[in-house]
Amino acid sequence: MRVEIIADKCQGHGMCNMVCPSVFKHDEDGFGYVVAELAEVPAELQDEVRLAEVQCPERAIVIED
Amino acid sequence: MSDRKNLNRAVSVARGYDPYTSEWLEHEFESYALLREHLPVARTEQLAYRRQFNGGWLLTRYDDISACLSDTDVFSSQSSDYPQRPWIPQAIDPPSHTAYRRIMNKWFTPEAMTAMEPHLWDFAGELLDKMLQKDEFDFVADFADPFPTVIFCELFGFPLDDYEQLMDWKNTLMHATDGHSAGRALAVAKAKELGLQTPDEGELPSEVAGQVYGATAAALYEYFGGLLEQRREHARNDMISQLIASEYDGERPLTNEELLDTLFLMFMAGLDTVASAMGLIVKTFAEQPDKRREFIALMDDSQKLTLAVEELVRTHAIVLLPRRVTEEKEFEGASMHAGDQVMCPTMAGNRDPEQFENPDEIIYDRVPNRHMGFGHGPHRCLGIHLARRELRIGLQLLHQRMPDYELHPDKKPELFGGMKGASSLWLRKG
Incomplete structure (x- = not known):
């Protein structure tokens, strides 16, 4: 599983960071990004990443299985 | 009640829409639901009058509010x-x-x-x-x-x-x-x-x-x-x-x-x-x-x-998030004019059944929950x-x-x- 945040869509609601803080962080300007080493998502974090994807109010998170 | 009467009721609710009163709260969710079903892009008069705008629109569908705010x-x-x-x-x-x-x-x-x-x-x-x-x-x-x-x-x-x-x-x-x-x-x-x-x-x-x-x-x-x-x-x-x-x-x-x-x-x-x-x-x-x-x-x-x-x-x-229309705009079939006000009530978008199943119910583990x-x-x-x-x-x-x-x-x-x-x-x- 690969995960990415579409920068144009992210408005920095931070839901992803709330439900999966190890994969999703915020930059200085308040927008989300995926921690590079975890963009290929380890098995134990995949449920949390899926939860982040469906909770994102701006639909900015894209998962490729 | 017949659909025709419901549409007429929706037109009347939209006409007198004034959420800046405590009276509105007594029936707000029923009113937003009626509008969402029968008149999702509604023309309002009271609100525009109060806010000194040419005209007002009231949105109640999640997707419409989301499109407007974006x-x-x-x-x-x-x-x-x-x-x-x-x-x-x-x-x-x-x-x-x-x-x-x-x-x-x-x-x-x-x-x-x-x-x-x-x-x-x-x-x-x-x-x-x-x-x-x-x-x-x-x-x-x-x-x-x-x-x-x-x-x-x-x-x-x-x-x-x-x-x-x-x-x-x-x-x-x-x-x-x-x-x-x-x-x-x-x-x-x-x-x-x-x-x-x-x-x-x-x-x-x-x-x-x-x-x-x-x-x-x-x-x-x-x-x-x-x-x-x-x-x-x-x-x-x-x-x-x-x-x-x-x-x-x-x-x-x-x-x-x-x-x-x-x-x-x-x-x-x-x-x-x-x-x-x-x-x-x-x-x-x-x-x-x-x-x-x-x-x-x-x-x-x-x-x-x-x-x-x-x-x-x-x-x-x-x-409640008001917006002002900047140019002539066809929005979901409605002709909006520059200077019109559009009201986006987040409490209405948040209870759209197309986006949230059983929208009036508090479901603590609700997923997805892309609320506004x-x-x-x-x-x-x-x-x-x-x-x-x-x-x-x-x-x-x-x-x-x-x-x-x-x-x-x-x-x-x-x-x-x-x-x-x-x-x-x-x-x-x-």
Whole structure:
């Protein structure tokens, strides 16, 4: 599983960071990004990443299985 | 009832739509549901009249509200008249909006707000200790108001000695005509001071309210001017000082007007929102003990609490977001004209059954839950990460200390419309 945040869509609601803080962080300007080493998502974090994807109010998170 | 009659009812509801009254709250969800089903892009008259616009539209579908709030070129945030100048950054459109937000976003990151959590716990505990010495109390006055408001004053550097004065200004500016009795009383007192006639009961005439509003805003601008002067001489570790030291797009310092307009907006946006949401949520918990017990049973599980707080914000959204149409626009078949106002009630979008199954039900583990309780698009709530933590900590600690309570049998809750909330919520320990 690969995960990415579409920068144009992210408005920095931070839901992803709330439900999966190890994969999703915020930059200085308040927008989300995926921690590079975890963009290929380890098995134990995949449920949390899926939860982040469906909770994102701006639909900015894209998962490729 | 026939569809034709329902359509006629929807047209009538839209025509008289005025969410800035406490009466509207008595039937708001039924009314939004009726409109969403029969007239999702509705023409309104009352609202436009009150706000001096050419015409008004009212959206109630999640997708329509989301589209409107995301398209900042057609739907401008500079939507109503302002006491001096448009507020920064709320009433400013991109690209300037982006530059202003960039200054402030970094102060409100999740990391920065997480660092405040120990203080939030301590202060919430202090307030609850005091409140719970009594068997009955006004939860709004004793907790929902002071908890986020004092934290906000500390962050920005508004002197806590001025707390009462700041609350009075806020209530005069925001609650003169929405059913908030203290707000009305303050506005009447101010009107008398200005030599204006006021009725003994009922809503203040809009020209009186307008003058009161202008005079109060002027007093607040003067107060902020004084604080800015003090901080220019002696910077402190607060956001007023940081704002003075900030640069617009890395090019120039903010002008005095920009600083004032930003402080004014922060004041208006920061003082009421968490307090209102918290008051309404606890009112629901007092009225629906089953929902309260369900919350208490899950609140020690961090992930479950995260989802539960979002669901409470979805079902208790307080924010009405007006926008101004900038050009001729065909929107879902409706012909909108430049200058029209479009109202986006987040509480209506949040209960769209196409987006949320059983929308009126609180389902703590609701997934997906892409609610718009903190707004949507570039203007989403700046203080979102602080607001979430205040709600989380406030609700958790309150229910650890007081799992059982009920509404006071004689003192009914007082609600206000607009950016709605509870102005008093008397509770009795269970």
